[in-house]
Amino acid sequence: MTFKETEFPAMIRFLKTLVQREANPYVIRDVIQQMVRLYEEVPLYPGIVNMCMDQVCKSPKAEELLV
Numbered sequence: 001m002t003f004k005e006t007e008f009p010a011m012i013r014f015l016k017t018l019v020q021r022e023a024n025p026y027v028i029r030d031v032i033q034q035m036v037r038l039y040e041e042v043p044l045y046p047g048i049v050n051m052c053m054d055q056v057c058k059s060p061k062a063e064e065l066l067v
Contacts, residue, residue, distance in 0.1 A: 006046065007046040010046070010050045011049060014053055014054070018031060034053070035053055
């Protein structure tokens with residue numbers, strides 16, 4: 001099995017998108033820490049981590065924000 005046949009490329013694509021979309025380095029750091037913690041808990045299934053991370057990084061709608 002090659003690296004491209006695993007689920008790790010999906011995690012790399014997620015990180016690439018996160019870096020392009022998010023300007024705040026502290027947010028990126030926190031998301032990566034959360035990803036690492038998830039992977040340590042479920043080390044055999046990086047696809048599960050990727051699915052969870054898609055739910056963590058969602059941009060809120062303007063109507064959902066409070067002043």
